[in-house]
Amino acid sequence: MNEQLARSGLHQQIGFALRQASSAVWSDLVATLAPFDLRPQVYATLLIVEANAGCKQQDIADALGIHRPNLVALVDDLVARNLIERSVNAADRRSYSLVLTDEGKAHLDAARAAHKVHEGRIAKALGSAPHSGLIDALTNLAKIGTPR
Numbered sequence: 001m002n003e004q005l006a007r008s009g010l011h012q013q014i015g016f017a018l019r020q021a022s023s024a025v026w027s028d029l030v031a032t033l034a035p036f037d038l039r040p041q042v043y044a045t046l047l048i049v050e051a052n053a054g055c056k057q058q059d060i061a062d063a064l065g066i067h068r069p070n071l072v073a074l075v076d077d078l079v080a081r082n083l084i085e086r087s088v089n090a091a092d093r094r095s096y097s098l099v100l101t102d103e104g105k106a107h108l109d110a111a112r113a114a115h116k117v118h119e120g121r122i123a124k125a126l127g128s129a130p131h132s133g134l135i136d137a138l139t140n141l142a143k144i145g146t147p148r
Contacts, residue, residue, distance in 0.1 A: 018141070025122060032118040036111040037081075041066065043115070045074060046100065046108045049084055054097040056089060083107055 010016045026040070033043050041064060048060050061071040075098065078084040083104035089095045100108065123131065 028121060029115075029118055032114050033111060036107060036114065038111055042074060042078065043108075043111055045071075045078070046083065046104065046111075049098045050100050050105070050108060053099045054089075056092070056095045057086075057098065058095065060098070078104070 005011055029040055033040060036043075038046070044064055045060055048063055049055060052059065057071055057075055058068065060066070060075075061068050064071075066074070075084065075086060075096075079086050082101055085099050085101050086096045087099075089097045126134065
């Protein structure tokens with residue numbers, strides 16, 4: 001550990017330690033998805049479309065906390081790359097339904113395999129800490145900034 005950091009006591013602060021861990025995990029995730037030309041938000045979008053075939057763009061924006069105009073550009077890119085198909089929603093002709101293409105499914109499967117390796121690196125770094133307990137604790141921490 002860096003001497004200045006040790007003297008400062010920052011390494012004993014939960015928020016600082018979480019930020020350091022988050023930065024390391026995020027960097028590893030970005031590097032893991034880079035060979036697939038996917039950013040984490042794009043990977044998450046593909047996962048949501050796969051699990052909710054026919055979902056609307058707004059549903060994804062809401063789920064991921066992405067501003068709608070940013071999601072439109074993201075979806076446009078995925079359509080151009082033939083990873084998802086966008087069609088007029090039969091139930092609401094003002095919106096679009098999204099589904100993965102066959103190419104999108106294959107691309108997502110390959111990225112998911114790499115992501116599993118990434119998750120393995122995280123699990124190894126955590127050692128014997130219970131995975132589900134950590135997820136629950138982090139989920140609760142994420143609610144700190146949420147209005148009550």
